[in-house]
Amino acid sequence: MGFDYFMNPVAEWIGWFPKDYSREERVLVHKLDMLILFFACASTWANNLDVGAIYNAYEGGMEEDLNLGGNRLTYLTSIYWAATTAFQVPCNILVTMVPAHYYIPACEVAWGLFTLGTAFVKNYEQLMVMRFFVGVTATPCWIANIHIINCWYRKNELGKRNAIYYITYPLGSMFSGYLMTACLKLEGVGGLEGWRWLFIICTIITIPLAIFGVIFYPNVPTNCHSRFLTEREKELAQVRLLKEGFAPSRGISKDLVWRSASAWQTWCFFFLAGLFWLTPYPSTTPFLLWLGDTSTDKAFVNNASTITYAISIFAAMFFAFYSDWRGKRWDSMLGSGIAVLMCNIMLLVWDISKGAKYFAFILLGFTQGPINVVMAWFAESLAHDLEVRSVSFAFVNISYCLAQLILPLCVWQTKDAPRFKAGYIFVVCASVLELLILPLPVYFERRDRKRGINQVEIVSQMAEVIGFDEITREHGDVDELGSISSKGENIAKKDAAAVDVQEISGYSEKV
DSSP: OOOOGGGOHHHHHTTSSOTTOOHHHHHHHHHHIIIIIHHHHHHHHHHHHHHHHHHHHIIIIIHHHTTOOTTHHHHHHHHHHHHHHHTHHHHHHHTTTSOHHHHHHHHHHHHHHHHHHHTTOOSHHHHHHHHHHHHHHHHHHHHHHHHHHHHHOOHHHHHHHHHHHHTHHHHHHHHHHHHHHHHGGGTTGGGOOHHHHHHHHHHHHHHHHHHHHHHHOOOOGGGOOOTTSOHHHHHHHHHHHHHTTOOOOOOOOTTHHHHHHHOHHHHHHHHHHHHHHHTTGGGTHHHHHHHHHHOOOHHHHHHHTTHHHHHHHHHHHHHHHHHHHHTOSHHHHHHHHHHHHHHHHHHHHOOSOHHHHHHHHHHHHHTTTTHHHHHHHHHHHTTTOHHHHHHHHHHHHHHHHHHHHHHHHHTOOGGGTTTOHHHHHHHHHHHHHHHHHTHHHHHHHHHHHHHTTTHHHHHHHHTTOOOOHHHHHHHSOHHHHHHHHHHHHHHHHSOGGGOOHHHHHHHHHHO
């Protein structure tokens, strides 16, 4: 008997295909990885390449060519984040209404064209216009893709898939640095500066990926028309999510905004995710500007600045596998929070050796690892409401966008580089705050489980899923499913606090 990739023990050992998965389910998960992760990662990688190119172009000669002295780089950053912040919630409402395989690629073509326009700007004012429209059109990329990813995978799969998706951010930033180094050799070709070639090449990379998305990217499980999944696989995809407690789509309703705003997950993770995003910030632009202050070798600066992104890739995968294996997310974030506090204190002191600064910046890159764990935790906590999960993802991402918009104007002004004293004071305070907030979602989740909150709602919605003839015969007799449906409806009528959680879990296992 030949080697069977889907049943190999290594994939079981690392948890990629858990031991209890049938071969059919493993084939489905593999297909989802190819269809969803490939395009989501490629498009987000291209997005980060295009968005981050401006910082490498700034160090590669754009500052002098366009007279970007003072705080102009800060203002260029802020105009981008102002645009993307404003469109976060509308974008993720649209992705629940418009097929993702048309919506996201269309936006990708648009931001690619505005990136191309950046290559031919003549002054600072034109550059500001281009950055604004790159911000508008790039908004759906990260937030819509992460919504789609978290719509298809089971809980013990989410950490690893979110990690793979997350690492496209540092990979895009790393590649931008290497690409800028290569573009320096194109200086003068076609009468263009090297940094202009950077934006042209970014566009050439971006546009073809949109075509791939139109052909291969599926929509959400309840509205999937992918030609690459059989009808049986589409049904199995929905059934296995129901077993995990992920409710199907309800559709857009008038109370969607209220349901999103009143969910404790929205506000708890708004602050928690925002803090975990912004406290390692010194490992990005401040590290690049510090390197630029210590060396005049532009190639060295662009290449060395990718170290922190490289270490964050390893950290993302490490924390993802660890948290999926543990079945818990909070302990990974606790370890990262302690490390980020220590590093930010070192950089606030500043009067330390050059080697110690390198250590602090690089370890801050490592502390970016649990960011993907936050999003997996958030998705799991809102398993009972797909539309609220989508809108709340946007609300949570706004915390990151606001930080990127406001903080550079207040505490990370380019003129203060490389010391950034106000910036380091801020991130030390934020590092303390994130450790204080971390216990809150743990408390709320335990409280909800104890009271049976949301589990009643899940069982009621599971009871509505009828018609998966072949699949339900494998996971439970059709008549038994009807019996469970009837019981689920009766359970849903009870008071949430009085429901026996084990009773509900038993019905879930039968389905």
